[in-house]
Amino acid sequence: MPYKDMREFLHKLENIGQLKRVQVPLDCRQGTNELQALMRHLAETSGPALILDNLVGYNTPGVPLIFNPYGTRERTALILDTPDPVAAKLKHFQVLADPSRWIQPVLVDRKQAPCKDVVIPKDQVSVDKHIPHVFFGKEGASYITGGVGVTKDPETGIRNVGAYRATSFWNCVHPHGGSYSEEQQKKQISVFAFWNPPMSHIGLHLAKAQRMGKPLEVAFACQVDPALHLASATGIPYGMDEYDYAGGLRGAPLELVKCETVDLEVPATAEYVIEGVFRPDVPTDIIGWHSNSVGYYDKHQIFPMFDVTCITHRRNPMWYGTIEMMPPFDHNFMALLPIEGEMLSDLKRKIPEVKDCVVTPNMTYIVQLSVDGAQKPHPEFGKYVLHAAWGAAGRWPRTAKMLVVVGPDVNPYDIASVEWAIQTRVQPYSDIIINRSGQAMVLDPSAPKGPQGFPTSSEQMGIDATIKIPERFTEYADVSQADPADVAKIAAKLKGIC
Ligand SMILES: Cc1cc2nc3c(=O)[nH]c(=O)nc-3n(C[C@H](O)[C@H](O)[C@H](O)COP(=O)(O)O)c2cc1C
Incomplete structure (x- = not known):
């Protein structure tokens, strides 16, 4: 059942314990407000959505303020009626x-x-x-x-x-x-x-x-x-x-x-x-x-x-009320989900081997493939995907300053997993493309400002973190990692102990 309005969405959050009403006085005035600090606190603790009922210096005291409704990927997913991002x-x-x-x-x-x-x-x-x-x-x-x-x-x-x-x-x-x-x-x-x-x-x-x-x-x-x-x-x-x-x-x-x-x-x-x-x-x-x-x-x-x-x-x-600030912040996740969906819809149409696209709160773009190594359709396939991602439809993927392509065994939601792939599957000179004439994410303060007074072009880095078979190797070391099913079994066996 779709939500009729914002209120029904808030009821849903309340029913699952993801919304709290706050009567504590909180300052919302220019210069002395406490709302940015509150946003950071909630982001650091994966805190709930709030309704703020007692704002100090508020011009419309009878109007409750909805705060942080989209502050996690899971709550953002609930917009589409599933808790699964x-x-x-x-x-x-x-x-x-x-x-x-x-x-x-x-x-x-x-x-x-x-x-x-x-x-x-x-x-x-x-x-x-x-x-x-x-x-x-x-x-x-x-x-x-x-x-x-x-x-x-x-x-x-x-x-x-x-x-x-x-x-x-x-x-x-x-x-x-x-x-x-x-x-x-x-x-x-x-x-x-x-x-x-x-x-x-x-x-x-x-x-x-x-x-x-x-x-x-x-x-x-x-x-x-x-x-x-x-x-x-x-x-x-x-x-x-x-x-x-x-x-x-x-x-x-x-x-x-x-x-x-x-x-x-x-x-x-x-x-x-x-x-x-x-x-x-x-x-x-x-x-x-x-x-x-x-x-x-x-x-x-x-x-x-x-x-x-x-x-x-x-x-x-x-x-x-919400603010954009050092990520993550409330509507960060609400803005990322559509970019991921747009990119996936465009890339999948062109490249069936694209399995998933994830954009991190700091806007690193990760493309996960369903194949790797010898199963890739051709040598240097990862680099082909990098170029396709920069050329994907829509406003955002063309501004991907950090873009990584990984294989199916790398969890694109887990930056540590992506880092592991970069450390163990990438030779920087051979596997990284530096694009010197990419489009800037206009708010990036490290990109040079153009004549319009804001950055329009930027250098970009695409990392091909796929396994380089057949390009460089004929075989690759086996990954040393426990099977998730075995991990679940051992966790069940030791339940209540550790
Ligand atoms: C909460 C939120 C605020 C946004 N604010 C802006 C904004 O102020 N200006 C803007 O150009 N895009 C903003 N965006 C991104 C645009 O909504 C997005 O790029 C969208 O595709 C623009 O619609 P359009 O393609 O019909 O112009 C925001 C997104 C979200 C989720």
């Missing part, structure tokens, strides 16, 4: 690879849409009052991190839904010491939309609208069924609809409702919906410091802004 990835990739399984959404009347319980029209919108604000670490702005952004291609009208962070300007520290205008603070929201060529799809819509001199309507649906959040974080081909893919993942259509002020549709059970319009000249402003997913603060980032035209929300709404 591998099964979740297989489901993600199988549905992605087969659009005949996608299910179109249905439109419901606004009377059946809880997200319309409260409607705040444009003239009354005041972001400081109507949107919850929590600050993390030394970030200058407060982020809207639970939202999926909906826009339509200004030429074709084809919809896109993407997981992008947005920020408000209210009570923010300006990175250059200036201040944001009253209008910006109360009536405008900015979106992190231009991140990493080949750009996000909302970024493509914005660029097109600007070229055509047209406004671009937008809606952010916040705290939706996590299966939609996952689908929106997946790089499906441009021109295809994430709502359909999400329907396939859920096994049932999403229920959508028309927006109040823009010609867009949003999930009827969203907690909040922020509607707005980017002006044709797409004004931008800087925000900062901005904590990023590779674990550093960007002193500033430039975000395009839209004018808010309406805010709607459920009765007794909930909000979600």
Whole structure:
């Protein structure tokens, strides 16, 4: 059974003891907050999801804050109704690879849409009052991190839904010491939309609208069924609809409702919906410091802004807060699962010997093959796979700075196992490809900055950790390792002792 909304997902977590309510006062203010430290504590202890009910300095005290729902691979897998991360990835990739399984959404009347319980029209919108604000670490702005952004291609009208962070300007520290205008603070929201060529799809819509001199309507649906959040974080081909893919993942259509002020549709059970319009000249402003997913603060980032035209929300709404910081962190895992699924779906189609793809929280990419040694289809097959992975579809694998290909006896989820393969199957000069003109992960501070002010190209390292038969050897030493079945047997025999 699919989840109807975020609330049902939280109930599921509560039922299995993976969600706790916290009444302890916790500071969420700019500069003095405790939320980054809380995120680190939970990451280090594989801690549960939390609902924070007593935030100090919170502008909307009646709105509980959802915290760390996706903080482990297992909880992230539950989005797809299984506790097993591998099964979740297989489901993600199988549905992605087969659009005949996608299910179109249905439109419901606004009377059946809880997200319309409260409607705040444009003239009354005041972001400081109507949107919850929590600050993390030394970030200058407060982020809207639970939202999926909906826009339509200004030429074709084809919809896109993407997981992008947005920020408000209210009570923010300006990175250059200036201040944001009253209008910006109360009536405008900015979106992190231009991140990493080949750009996000909302970024493509914005660029097109600007070229055509047209406004671009937008809606952010916040705290939706996590299966939609996952689908929106997946790089499906441009021109295809994430709502359909999400329907396939859920096994049932999403229920959508028309927006109040823009010609867009949003999930009827969203907690909040922020509607707005980017002006044709797409004004931008800087925000900062901005904590990023590779674990550093960007002193500033430039975000395009839209004018808010309406805010709607459920009765007794909930909000979600998270930060990107030195991995791992809560939604790290939610962002990795779609990249793994995308990569697997693309590579498996081209190379049947690809068994699994794993991306670590620090974004090392590991491709596991179902064959090794003499069973490989041809000599130097591992290097062929390295090139294929850099050339895989989507935004991310092309930015793989560290990429490793391993055989079926190496556990790609276990970095120690991967390290063992590198130590015992790799000669660095012969088995490592240094690609000097790869695409940068735009947030990598070690990559040189281009004329745009951020890195676009980077050096990359591909490690072929397969067994070099027939390339170099005719036989290889046998692995000295106990059979997992025997390990289980001995563990059962000594149960209660050790
Ligand atoms: C919680 C979360 C936040 C994200 N934030 C951003 C963001 O701010 N900007 C961005 O370009 N991508 C962000 N991503 C990654 C995109 O969602 C992902 O690349 C997706 O494929 C983009 O959709 P699109 O291909 O339709 O543009 C985020 C992913 C997650 C899970």
